[in-house]
Amino acid sequence: MMERILFALLLVGATVLFSRNILRITRNIKLGKDVDRTDRKGERWALMTRVALGQSKMVVRPVAGILHMIVYAGFVIINIEVLEILIDGLFGTHRVLSFMGGLYDFLIGSFEWLALGVWVACAIFLVRRNIIKVKRLVMKELDGWPKTDANLILVTEIALMTAFLLMNGADQLLAWRGEGHYVTAGAFPVSDAIAIALDNWSTASLITLERAAWWFHIIGILAFLNYLVVSKHLHILLAFPNVWYSKLAPKTEMTNMPRITGEVRSMLDPSVQPPVPVARTVAGMEMTERFGAKDVFDLSWKSLMDAYSCTECGRCTSECPANLTGKLLSPRKIMMDTRDRLEEVGKVIDAKGKWEDDGKSLHSRVSEEELWACTTCNACTQACPVNIDPVEIILEMRRYLVMEESKTRPALTTMFNNVENNGAAWAFGPDRRMEWAEEMNR
């Protein structure tokens, strides 16, 4: 009975904590500006099915892609087993679903193979990060917490799978010995081997092992659930909505700024009234509309969801022409900086009940040198397995630099002047626009 009460308390506690964190993350995402991404729903569902559920962009890199597929399938499918664990834990039953007979055997059997697959895949991932040192997995923006975070996730998954298989092995052996409620249930293709290895253990030790592994597994899962919300591992939840809300417009189409259209129209035609800047209240502070992005508030909520969805795989950075040629820009770092700044802002709001300027901004983390290195080629958005868009953030930050701070590169100022004075990016006047036609007859 005590066990069941303890289990119920743990379950409730973990759920409450998790829900609070999800609400916090939702609130933070909503600090962003409004953007409508609910059009073309059919296309969005199809995209989510293909890209998030079907992992279509993951397998572009087959090694990481297939290993990830195993871990992903393991995660989704083994959760069916967690359902049984929850029922058993709450009602004191043991393998409550085993009445399903052949189907149960099949399910448990496939969980076991998947568990082994996850174990092996995570081990290979650890090797790739720590021994082979795959370049995109050891770049400097991952120093410190991001590196620890990645390793912690992999080690935890290995530990969970170990506990799962040990639990099954001990359980199986106890059933063979005909102990108490341990029923012969399920096929244990992997843990049979463990059962055989444990054969010289006493029954009491086996029961202890089985219980310990059972508790470790379920506590581990509940702890992991709450770890997600402070980790890059949040992608396992956000990948789905993030892909659903993808930009469906052509990749190189930039978002329009209607307020500037209004300003320009009124400049061109004095009878047109200039638009009035719209203020909005965000986290208890009134903010007037800015040109471009100074801080996370000036980005769209989708950019902020992008930031939380990033699992720091670095495929974007490994395809970025600027990064490949030694420039400071790393699209992954742009996403990490956005998320870290958003978390920082969120903590201020948590502490003070509303937003108070902390004298910092997104530009405190992202330098001009990074922003001016982007060629807007969209290799990063193409590479991202969950359709994150770093280019949008870069371009919004450039807009702020140029229009609010008059910070640009000298050669770009020259280009601006040329466009303004000659209607061409170079210093040639309109009178020379047809010279080529004369050349054709020379």
Next chain:
Amino acid sequence: MSEPINIPTMAGFAAKGEVPEVLFWLGCMGAFDDRARKITKAFVRILNAAKVKFAVLGQEESCTGDPARRAGNEFLFQMQALQNVTTLNGYGVKRIVTACPHCFNTLKNEYPALGGSYEVLHHTQFINTLIKEGRIKIEGGSFAGKRITFHDPCYLGRGNGEYEAPREVLLKLDAALVEMKRSKQNGLCCGAGGAQMFKEAEPGNKEVNIERSEEALAASPDIIAAGCPFCNTMLTDGVKHFNKEGEVVVKDVAELIAEAGDL
């Protein structure tokens, strides 16, 4: 040259109360840059050979605003865009073809929000249609058996999903079309997009165009085909960097077609 080539303008058509089949939007590079002018002329020869009733804006054309917008100057972009939309709508333009993927992207995707909706085609798409409709006949001739590799412009390929039109056109040359290691969706940028064309690269250990040219040369082509005047310049410089300009030429798809058809 037998008879002088006369380039019709929109103003000329309007004066006669006529509308051309298509407006050829040159882009600043196509009008001013020595190298890109050759692409403009080649495309005009193709249009003439196919008897396309086209016109240009001439002095009335102005920068689409693309580089200003990518460089963060939305005011300047909108000044340019609204002015161009007024010109285009004034002439009742319905259909535009351009040899610049940056102009293509802006005209096609970004002008509709500012009141300018047109059917916009990249010149490789337009040429492909002309060939399919039998309006121009292309035989490989001097290109037969040559190795050609096509460099995808980001603003045409990844940006707008067009990978096939330029390749279909190139296949008409009876040449061997070879792909670079990174092509189509995974194509590597030439380094000029996002207003980089107009500034020095930020500090790094290599220029992007050198990286891309190295990759293009690794495909052992006789010809590197481009579909963008920016890419063309970047790759031409890259090929020179490796002292390969004697062996490998960088040419626009339109130039290759004009040469093959002896236009």
